[in-house]
Amino acid sequence: MNKVCLVGYGNTKFSRENISIDSLLLSATKSLFEQNTNLNQKDIDAVIVSTNDNTKYLAAILSEIAGIKPKIAHTVESLCNSGANSTVSAYSYIASGLAKVVLVVGAERYDSPGQILDWDKSRGEFKHPIFWGSIFTKSHKRKFGTTEEELAIVSAKNHKNAQENPHAYSHKNYTVEELLNSKKLTEDLKVSDCSRSCTGASAILLASEDISKKFSSHPVKIKGIGQKTVSAGFTKNANFSCMQSTVDAGKMAYEMAGIKASDVDVAEIHDAFTVCELMALEDLGFVSHGKGAKYVKNLFDTENRKINPRGGLIGSGHPLGATGIAQIIEILQQLQGVAGKRQVENCKVGLVHNMSAAATSSTVLLLES
Amino acid sequence: MNKFESELKKGNFIISECSDCKEIVWPPSNYCNKCFGHVKWRKPSEIGKLIEFSKKENVNFCIAEFEEKIRIMGTLIGEIISPKIGQRVKLKKCGLNDGQFNFTMALI
Numbered sequence A: 001m002n003k004v005c006l007v008g009y010g011n012t013k014f015s016r017e018n019i020s021i022d023s024l025l026l027s028a029t030k031s032l033f034e035q036n037t038n039l040n041q042k043d044i045d046a047v048i049v050s051t052n053d054n055t056k057y058l059a060a061i062l063s064e065i066a067g068i069k070p071k072i073a074h075t076v077e078s079l080c081n082s083g084a085n086s087t088v089s090a091y092s093y094i095a096s097g098l099a100k101v102v103l104v105v106g107a108e109r110y111d112s113p114g115q116i117l118d119w120d121k122s123r124g125e126f127k128h129p130i131f132w133g134s135i136f137t138k139s140h141k142r143k144f145g146t147t148e149e150e151l152a153i154v155s156a157k158n159h160k161n162a163q164e165n166p167h168a169y170s171h172k173n174y175t176v177e178e179l180l181n182s183k184k185l186t187e188d189l190k191v192s193d194c195s196r197s198c199t200g201a202s203a204i205l206l207a208s209e210d211i212s213k214k215f216s217s218h219p220v221k222i223k224g225i226g227q228k229t230v231s232a233g234f235t236k237n238a239n240f241s242c243m244q245s246t247v248d249a250g251k252m253a254y255e256m257a258g259i260k261a262s263d264v265d266v267a268e269i270h271d272a273f274t275v276c277e278l279m280a281l282e283d284l285g286f287v288s289h290g291k292g293a294k295y296v297k298n299l300f301d302t303e304n305r306k307i308n309p310r311g312g313l314i315g316s317g318h319p320l321g322a323t324g325i326a327q328i329i330e331i332l333q334q335l336q337g338v339a340g341k342r343q344v345e346n347c348k349v350g351l352v353h354n355m356s357a358a359a360t361s362s363t364v365l366l367l368e369s
Numbered sequence B: 001m002n003k004f005e006s007e008l009k010k011g012n013f014i015i016s017e018c019s020d021c022k023e024i025v026w027p028p029s030n031y032c033n034k035c036f037g038h039v040k041w042r043k044p045s046e047i048g049k050l051i052e053f054s055k056k057e058n059v060n061f062c063i064a065e066f067e068e069k070i071r072i073m074g075t076l077i078g079e080i081i082s083p084k085i086g087q088r089v090k091l092k093k094c095g096l097n098d099g100q101f102n103f104t105m106a107l108i
C-alpha cells in the first residue's frame, strides 16, 4: 500500500454570499494552484468534489474549468462529513496505486439542501437540526449536569479562535455573558450554541509519499482513518449523551495509526452545536465522559488553542461540503507550522473529527508531520 | 406511496414486522433489514416510554419508544410538569400532510 500525504491547500473566505457552486469550486482550486507553484494540471490523476449541492457532474465540470483531464472524477456526498469522506476516497485511490495525485475540493452554498434529511421520517415534523441538537444537549445536561454557561464557553472559545482565522465567516468576539443572553431557540439551545450554514469552498491536494516532496517541503502524513455509520435516522442513536459513531471511528483511527488520544497535539472537532464539542472530546478519549466542559473551560481560561484553533464550525461557519476540507487544512497548517497567530506550539500529531446527520456517521483522521 | 404512508395519511400508525424472523423493521420498509424477508403490517402498542424531550416556544417535543424498538419524535401534549425519562406515553395522533409526517404523544 502506498503511503499518502497532504501536500497542498486552497482556501476561500466563508460568507453568506450568493455564489454559484462551480465558481466556488474553482475559486478554492485557483487558490490551491496559486499556493503550489510546482503543481501542473497534468499532475492530477483524480478530482473529487465534496458537496450536497444538487448540481450534477460537478467533478467533470470543475476539471474542465480548471484545465484538468483526470482519470477519475466524481462527487462524494455524505451530508456534513462529505469532506472527510472524500478525503478517505482520495487516500484509497493513492494507497491502491490507482492515482498518484488527487485534488479534493469541497464547496457549499448557504442555501444547501444538505441541512435536512427528508428520508428520516422518525423525526416527524422535527426535522431541522436544532431539534436533534436540543435532544443531545438535554441528554448531556441530564446525565452530566452540563450547564448553559459551560456550553456558552465552548461558543466563546471558538468565536475567539476564529478572530485569527482570515477565512472565518465572522470575526465577532463575544463574552460568555453576551452568549448566555443570546436568543433562545429551544429550551436547550441558544443561537450561540449553533453553527451556521454558509457559503464557502476549500481544496486540498494529496499525493503518494514517494513524490510528495515535489509539491511540498513539509508533506503531512495521513496515519490513521476511522469511519463508522451506525444508521441514517437520528432516533437510532443508542443514547443521546454519547456519539457511538464517533467512539467507533476514533478507535479505528487510533488503532491504525498506533496513536493514543494523549498523543494528539491539536484537533479540529465537529462542533455543529456546542454540546457536540463536549461529546466528541469525551467520545474520542481526550477526557472521560462528563469531563468535556471542564476541559474546554481550562482551554478557554488559558487561551489554549489545542481544540478548534480556526474556530470550529461555530466560529468559522459551516459550508457543509467544505467543512471537513477546511478542518483538514487547519490541521495541515498547524503541523507545517504555518498557522500564524493560530499556531499551537510544537505540534506533531493532529486529529480531524467530521460527522453527519446527528452523529449517525463519523470520520476521524489522524495526521502527523 | 407505501402502506405505512397511505395508512399514516388516514391517521393510522402501522409498523412493519418480518414474516420470517419476526423482527420489527423500523423505519418502515417493505423488506426485513435482518433477513430481507417480506414484512407484514400491523398496529403497534400505543403505549410507549419517554426517551428524551425538550421544548420550542410553547411546544414540547420528545422522542418516545414503542415495543422497545420503534422510536419517533413528536409533539408532547397535555400537562407537563416534571416528566421523567422512562415515563409512559401514549400515541394520541399521527398523520401525513403535504409530505410532512407528524406524531402527537401524551404522558400517561
Ligand SMILES: [Zn+2]
Residues within 6 Å of the ligand: B018, B019, B020, B021, B022, B023, B032, B033, B034, B035, B036, B037
Ligand atoms: Zn427478517
